[in-house]
Amino acid sequence: MQRMSSQQATIQARLPFVALFLILMAAYLIVNLANFQFFPRSVRQELEKIGASITNTTLRIPAERGRIYDRDGEPLAYNLVQYRLGVSPALVSDSETLMKELAAILNIDEFELYRKITSDRVWEFVAGPISAEQGQAIAKLDSISLGLEEIPKRFYPQGELAAHVVGIVVDDGLRGALGVEGAYNDTLSGRVLDLSVSNVPFDLPQDRPAEQRGQDIVLTLDRDVQFWVESELKAAVEAYSAFRGTIIVMDPRNGDVLALANHPSIDPNSFLDIADPNLRVNPAINETYEPGSLMQVLTVAGALDKGIVSLFWTYNDRGFLEVGGRDIWNPHFQSHGTTDISSILVNSLDIGAATIALEMGTENFYSAMRAFGLGQATGVGLFAEERGELRIPGDTDWNESFLGLNSHGQSVEVTPMQMITAFSAIANDGIMRQPRIVRRVINEEGAEDARPTTIRRVISAETAEIVKDMLVHVVEDGAPEARLPGYTIAGKPGTARISTAVAFEEGSNAKILSFIGFLPADDPQAVVMIKLDRPDGDFGYEIAAPVFRRVAERLVILLEIPDDIVRSRLAAAEAEISASEG
Amino acid sequence: MSQAWIQHTFSRKRFRTRNQATALAILGVAILLILGSLYLSQVASFAITNRQIEDLIRQRDELKRQNEALIGEIAGFRTVPRLFARAEAIGFRPATNADIDYVLIDGYNPNRDRISVAANEVAAAEARAPVYDETFGSWLEQQLVLLRDQFRSFGA
Numbered sequence: 188m189q190r191m192s193s194q195q196a197t198i199q200a201r202l203p204f205v206a207l208f209l210i211l212m213a214a215y216l217i218v219n220l221a222n223f224q225f226f227p228r229s230v231r232q233e234l235e236k237i238g239a240s241i242t243n244t245t246l247r248i249p250a251e252r253g254r255i256y257d258r259d260g261e262p263l264a265y266n267l268v269q270y271r272l273g274v275s276p277a278l279v280s281d282s283e284t285l286m287k288e289l290a291a292i293l294n295i296d297e298f299e300l301y302r303k304i305t306s307d308r309v310w311e312f313v314a315g316p317i318s319a320e321q322g323q324a325i326a327k328l329d330s331i332s333l334g335l336e337e338i339p340k341r342f343y344p345q346g347e348l349a350a351h352v353v354g355i356v357v358d359d360g361l362r363g364a365l366g367v368e369g370a371y372n373d374t375l376s377g378r379v380l381d382l383s384v385s386n387v388p389f390d391l392p393q394d395r396p397a398e399q400r401g402q403d404i405v406l407t408l409d410r411d412v413q414f415w416v417e418s419e420l421k422a423a424v425e426a427y428s429a430f431r432g433t434i435i436v437m438d439p440r441n442g443d444v445l446a447l448a449n450h451p452s453i454d455p456n457s458f459l460d461i462a463d464p465n466l467r468v469n470p471a472i473n474e475t476y477e478p479g480s481l482m483q484v485l486t487v488a489g490a491l492d493k494g495i496v497s498l499f500w501t502y503n504d505r506g507f508l509e510v511g512g513r514d515i516w517n518p519h520f521q522s523h524g525t526t527d528i529s530s531i532l533v534n535s536l537d538i539g540a541a542t543i544a545l546e547m548g549t550e551n552f553y554s555a556m557r558a559f560g561l562g563q564a565t566g567v568g569l570f571a572e573e574r575g576e577l578r579i580p581g582d583t584d585w586n587e588s589f590l591g592l593n594s595h596g597q598s599v600e601v602t603p604m605q606m607i608t609a610f611s612a613i614a615n616d617g618i619m620r621q622p623r624i625v626r627r628v629i630n631e632e633g634a635e636d637a638r639p640t641t642i643r644r645v646i647s648a649e650t651a652e653i654v655k656d657m658l659v660h661v662v663e664d665g666a667p668e669a670r671l672p673g674y675t676i677a678g679k680p681g682t683a684r685i686s687t688a689v690a691f692e693e694g695s696n697a698k699i700l701s702f703i704g705f706l707p708a709d710d711p712q713a714v715v716m717i718k719l720d721r722p723d724g725d726f727g728y729e730i731a732a733p734v735f736r737r738v739a740e741r742l743v744i745l746l747e748i749p750d751d752i753v754r755s756r757l758a759a760a761e762a763e764i765s766a767s768e769g
Numbered sequence: 770m771s772q773a774w775i776q777h778t779f780s781r782k783r784f785r786t787r788n789q790a791t792a793l794a795i796l797g798v799a800i801l802l803i804l805g806s807l808y809l810s811q812v813a814s815f816a817i818t819n820r821q822i823e824d825l826i827r828q829r830d831e832l833k834r835q836n837e838a839l840i841g842e843i844a845g846f847r848t849v850p851r852l853f854a855r856a857e858a859i860g861f862r863p864a865t866n867a868d869i870d871y872v873l874i875d876g877y878n879p880n881r882d883r884i885s886v887a888a889n890e891v892a893a894a895e896a897r898a899p900v901y902d903e904t905f906g907s908w909l910e911q912q913l914v915l916l917r918d919q920f921r922s923f924g925a
Contacts, residue, residue, distance in 0.1 A: 195775055261847065265841065344848065410849060673866065740865070740866065744865075750866070756873060757873060764876060
């Protein structure tokens with residue numbers, strides 16, 4: 188009893204110390220636990236990263252690039268899957284069998300394959316890119332030694348059709364260049380994801396996030412119109428032995444580019460095989476040229492709109508004019524005596540255009556040209572669009588002769604897209620629409636339509652009407668090769684000599700022949716620009732106007748544009764419907 | 770009170786202490802076995818389900834790939850040059866303006882907008898998308914069914 192009480196006394200004496208020790212330890216643990224919860228964000232992330240590195244594998248998932256469609260939903264660009272095959276030689280159990288199986292699927296040399304399978308290296312590249320079918324056949328072998336890596340491949344089912352508009356992709360399909368692929372790369376490409384995937388079998392497998400995919404794009408292009416335009420352009424380039432050619436078709440009411448063709452063209456499916464760098468640009472927007480007598484229309488329209496000249500204005504054409512020390516001559520070096528404003532366009536008189544420009548003065552002339560969009564990118568939505576060059580007073584390399592030269596399209600650089608946009612403004616009652624190639628963007632949340640945008644009113648509706656009438660006369664009297672039976676056509680041929688840094692280039696085909704026209708003249712639904720570089724021929728009305736007519740013949744069928752008689756009957760019927768509804 | 774408790778704790782009743790310890794150990798092991806088997810069955814259920822989900826994802830990706838390939842094949846068949854050549858081969862030729870008659874229909878306005886195929890595709894895809902309607906009750910029921918199926922499969 189005595190012993191027990193002494194033991195009890197000892198325990199009682201030590202118990203508080205033990206309890207205190209336990210309490211302190213518990214408090215230490217609690218404090219540490221709490222402290223762990225309140226680690227700085229960076230430390231916590233680092234710890235999580237260390238944890239994830241043990242249990243997770245990081246997969247780089249390329250985003251599926253958005254598709255490109257024409258205006259009717261026909262695919263112009265979409266994606267295929269290809270694979271790259273590798274092998275871990277150390278994991279191969281039966282080299283001979285694997286070699287035979289792979290050789291049968293890949294159709295490659297067995298000896299080379301055997302050398303790779305039995306290599307000393309940790310990882311050996313075997314073949315790639317290989318087709319999806321071959322990839323699936325290899326996956327079915329179920330060999331742990333083989334590794335298949337997905338490679339996205341862009342495919343253009345229409346081949347050369349609209350190649351410069353659709354564009355191409357480079358860097359293993361990750362970056363767009365040229366055309367819509369280049370201009371809308373951010374929209375199409377989506378996001379490349381580094382997805383951390385858990386190796387723990389009872390962790391939920393992660394699916395690819397839907398928002399990763401690129402957005403689809405619907406173009407304004409009409410595939411059928413594009414095909415016919417390309418066919419006609421190819422025939423024209425070959426018939427006139429031209430260096431190359433461009434045709435653009437635009438709806439002036441909304442700025443939609445219905446077709447844009449260049450010849451020679453490219454096959455975007457084998458873009459890397461193209462050696463000629465000239466083919467890797469779109470001459471319709473990436474290159475500039477001197478437009479020649481097409482500019483006379485803009486000069487006349489600007490002068491009429493600013494009230495500098497009227498319909499009754501005339502001048503005495505003596506066949507020669509000196510402006511700022513430079514001589515200006517008419518085609519064929521003819522003089523025309525007293526000439527009215529309409530005859531300037533019909534006979535393509537450079538002296539008449541220069542005389543009008545002199546009457547306008549530099550301020551009025553250049554403000555009119557700027558209003559028509561010269562020297563500014565149109566913003567059509569294609570890759571690396573050129574601005575062109577319109578030198579104005581105050582620029583170091585401008586001199587007084589430029590006023591006379593610019594009035595008929597010399598010493599000024601434009602793109603074909605700028606010229607057709609300017610003519611579209613005249614066709615659209617003086618209102619310039621933003622040319623556009625993208626009609627709609629489709630993402631996970633739905634479709635977003637690109638609305639037609641008005642850039643500005645360039646000339647008044649009255650002036651536009653007068654110029655349209657003049658252009659009808661131009662076709663009737665000056666370029667009958669462009670006439671289309673049953674339809675009233677408005678248009679203007681253009682002839683521009685190619686100039687070098689010091690003078691005009693010599694040679695029978697050192698010129699660019701063009702024609703811009705629209706139809707029907709009273710209610711324009713399509714503006715067409717034909718441009719042929721270095722053809723065998725002298726004038727735009729001889730060479731480019733017949734090409735315009737052939738394109739117009741197809742357009743009225745494809746765009747369902749009835750002839751003048753039917754349209755007038757239709758207008759009467761519509762007026763009747765409106766009257767009965769109203 | 771505390772003295773009685775200490776006395777009770779250090780009293781030398783060996784036989785009773787061993788009995789209690791054995792009973793406690795058996796109870797502990799039994800509880801551990803029950804918890805372990807529940808845990809393992811749950812983990813196995815997760816692993817099987819995840820494997821199934823992975824298979825479904827793989828199947829879906831493969832179907833998507835096949836679908837893309839089919840779209841490409843169809844697009845290839847529908848290229849204008851091919852359609853043109855095929856139409857010519859069976860005796861068609863491009864229409865000229867002279868071949869076309871416009872017929873005016875009383876009360877009909879032909880100036881209508883075209884409907885885009887692409888927009889229709891999106892609308893159809895939205896309509897096909899399933900709606901998430903799972904409740905806690907249905908989830909619990911599903912888990913019970915899964916558990917029951919597992920026990921049955923163990924028995925089999």
